[in-house]
Amino acid sequence: MSGIVLSSSVRQNLLSLQSTADLLATTQNRLSTGKSVNSALDNPTNFFTAQSLDNRASDINNLLDGIANGVQVLQAANTGITSLQKLIDSAKSIANQALQTTVGYSSKSNVSTTIAGATASDLRGTTTYASSTASSNVLYSGAAGGTTAAASTTKLGGVSGVLTGAVTQDNAGTPANISGTTLIYGASGALTTQATTKFADGDTFSVNGKTVTVKAATAPTAASLIGGTTGVLGNVVTDTSGNSTVYLNATTTVGDFVNAFDLASGTQTATITSTAGTAAFAQTAGQTASSITGGQISLQSTTGADLVLTGKADALKALGLTASVGSGTATVQANRTTGTGTLSSLLQTNSTLNVNGHVISFKDGNAPAAANVPAGSGVAGNLVTDGSGNSTVYLGGATAADLLKAIDLATGVQSASNASGTATVTTTTGQIASSINSSGQLKISTGVNADLAITGTGNALSAFGLAGNTGTASAFTAARSAGTGGINGKSLTFSSFNGGTAVNVTFGDGTNGTVKTLDQLNTQLQANNLSATIDANGLLTISSTNDYASSTLGSAAAGGAIGGTLTSSLTFSTASSPVADNVAQTTRANLVSQYNNILNQIDTTSQDSSFNGVNLLNGDQLKLVFDETGKSNLNITGVTYNSKGLGLASLTSGVDFIDNSATNKVLSNLNAASSTLRSEASSLGSNLSVVQVRQDFNKSLINVLQTGSSNLTLADTNTEAANSQALSTRQSIAVSALSLANQSQQSVLQLLR
Structure with a gap:
């Protein structure tokens, strides 16, 4: 072609067309492929970088299939675990049926003994x-100094009090001339004439609750009182209870009133002869009669009660007993005192002690004669007892010994045999009578019938040192000592029975850890798998609980040997062997068969929990690779969750489910298996979560890689389309320019034609 000569303009246009055609071809290639870089020639850096990203994305994409299969393997294992859990629950239901079935034994192993009088x-x-023996506070006598200890002979009453009146005058005005024979009123030998108006018909005097009545009349004759309950002496008519009537007339003397006052206070005693209607007055034994000496009246109290005399003031003044005057009442008093032979605290008359429900009353005066005591009662010294523990102590001569005797009669330490009004008191065999020691303390025997409980009225508790250290206690108590017999204080032991807690029971009042009731005993036996019952005859039976109905008490295998001090006083039977209930055991054997069928299902389910040949419940392993280098991976080690792998073994009829203990062991294994499945389900769930996260991550990473690759190679179609249009236009213009450039040559061609 070198022989062809083209003009410069033509050549320039040809070059332009070639360049445009090249650019247009490149633009059309980008539009057709969608990429701006189609080969290393386009952009070596972007081309090879994009190719590397695409290759990595392809490698990761190839791993997704394996990851997806791993997810299915995990899901298959999880499905298997769910089914296994349901089978375990079914097995639990069968075991619970065994627990709710009648215990497999008609009688359980037990030991028994009879406790006389025992109740639940x-x-x-x-x-x-x-x-x-219970001790009172120290009792002192009334001797000077206040430190002399009381003794058994110390009297319960006090020293008689004396009320000495003023010197009175007779009508002659002689102050000290009156005596017991002095008339109340008259011309001579009488009280001063002023006394005439001081005593009147209907006047009354009260002496310690007894009544002395004045009646203006001649005293009745003895004959008129024959057969009655009263008798007459002088101008006084009285009964045997201390109530009197003084007949006021010309012969009534001061002595009549003094005698009447003494009869009321008890310092004198009247003996009535009903067949004669007469009364005889005599000084009461141990008491001092009132007297008139030197013109003064000296009224005496008894040793058992203070003297309290109430009457018309003028009348008492006439007798020289008060300075009060008028027709109103006045009260005069003679108080007892303490002395060497009495207690330092005076006992108030009519005080009482209640000893174990029996009443001891303290009365003024002396004990009545045997002929005068109530029917069925008897007198013994200074007390009267009804033979049932109730007594009346008479303070006229009663001593500490009488008090102790009365307490012993109430507690039963002593007993009284009453006959013809006389009580014969003897100490009960085996008992020791109460006493008072050299220190002055009452040593009171509680007796054996009941614990000692003493309450009182008046000042009896404090006077006898029974009101506690402070002197304010309202009761005095003391407990008996538990003797032989019964099981109080005895102990009962059982060694550990079937792994239970060994028992050491002490019988007592139920406090401080001791056992009194059947409920308390069962509470302590429960921890050692034992229980107790008692029947109406006091037969105490201790047997195994339903959990260990097949075990024998005291056997080498089960334990539960009996011992303690109780076994030395009571004989326990030899431990019996349990007796099987055939019907119940047949039912339990059927449940064993059902349980074993469940285990077979567990074995087959675990074997079937596979996917694509991998079974994580049958010991297989699963390895998942997450990146193209193989460095990021997850190894999941499978487990063997057939029945043996879950710790479950086939049951044997006659051995398993035979009692609640055997059943509870199976339930314990089932619960452990259930926990194992839950733990593995949690582990599988965790692994599945990891795998799914990596699966999603890889998908996202592939997208990132592919996007990055595209960003390096993809063409901008809008730009390339514009470029294509521009290049087409340029090409058209270049063609036109080439045509113009060739026109000169065409002109020459025309010339050649």
Whole structure:
């Protein structure tokens, strides 16, 4: 072609067309491929970088299939675990049916003994007691100094009090001339004429609750009182209770009133002869009669009660007993005192002691004669007892010994046999009578019939040192000592029975850890798998619980050997062997068969929980690779969750489910298997979560890589389309320019034609 000569303009146009055609071809190639870089020639850096990204995306994409299969393997294992859990629950239901079925034994192993008098509320039974001794506070006598200890002979009453009146005058005005024979009123030998108006018909005097009545009349004759309950002496008519009537007339003397006052206070005693209607007055034994000496009246109290005399003031003044005047009443008093032979605290008359429900009353005066005591009662010294523990102590001569005797009669330490009004008191066999020691303390025997409980009225508790250290206690109590017999204080032991807690029971009142009731006993036996019952005859039976109905008490295998001090006083039967209930055991054997069928299902389910040949419940392993280098991976080690792998073994009829203990062992294994499945389900869930996260991550990473590659190679179609249009236009223009450039040559051609 070198022989062809083209003009410069033509050549320039040809070059332009060639360049445009090249650019147009490149633009059309980009539009057709969608890429701006189609080969290394286009952009080596971008081409090879994009190719590297595409290759990595392709490698990761190839891993997604394996990851997806791994997800299905995990889901298959999880499905298997769910099914296994349901089978475990079915097995639990069968075991619970066994627990709810009648216990497999008609009788369980037990030991028994009979406790006389024992009941469910008090297992101790009939207990005998020994008497104990309770001490009062120290009692002192009334001797000077206040430190002399009281003794058994110390009197309970006091020293008689004396009320000495003023010197009175007779009508002659002689102050000291009156005596017991002095008339109350008259011309001579009488009290001062003023006394005439001081005593009147209907006047009354009250002496310690007894009544002395004045009646203006001639005293009745003795004959008129025959067969009655009163008798007459002088101008006084009296009964045997201390109530009197003084007949006021010309012969009534001061002595009549003094005698009447003494009869009321008890310092004198009237003996009535009903067949004669007469009365005889005599000084009461141990008391001092009132007297008139030197014109003065000296009224005496008894040793058992203060003297309290109330009457018309003018009348008492006429007798020289008060300075009060008028027709109103006045009260004069003679108080007892203490002395060497009495207690330092005076006992108030009519005080009482209540000893174990029996009443001891303290009365003024002396004990009545045997002929005068109530029917069925008897007198013994200074007390009267009804033979049932109730007594009346008479303070006229009563001593500390009488007090102790009365207490012993109430507690049963002593007993009284009454006959013809006389009580014969004897100490109960085996008992020791109460006493007072050299220190002045009452040593009171409680007796064996009941614990000692003493309350009182008046000042009896404090006077006898029974009101406590402060002197304000309202009761005095003391407990008996538990004697032989019964099981109080005895212990009962059982060694550990079937792994339970060994028992050491002490029988008592239910406090401080001791056992009294059947409920308390069962509370302590429960921890050692034992229970107790008692029947109406006091038969105490201790047997195994339903959980261990197949075990024998005291056997080498089960334990539960019996011992303690109780076994030395009571004989326990030899432990019996349990007796099987055939019907119940047949039912339990059927449940064993059902349970074993469930285990077979567990085995087959675990074997079937596979995907694509991988079974994580049958010991297989799963390895998942997450990146193209193989450095990021997850190894999941499978487990063997057939029945053996879950710790479950086939049951044997006659051995398993035979009692609640055997059943509970199976339930315990099932619960452990259930926990194992839950733990593995949690582990699988965690692994599945990891795999799914990596699966999603890889998908996203592939998209990132592919996007990056595209960003390096993809063309901008809008730009390339514009370029194509521009190049087409340029090409058209170049063709036109080439045509113009060739026109000169065409002109020459025309010339040649």
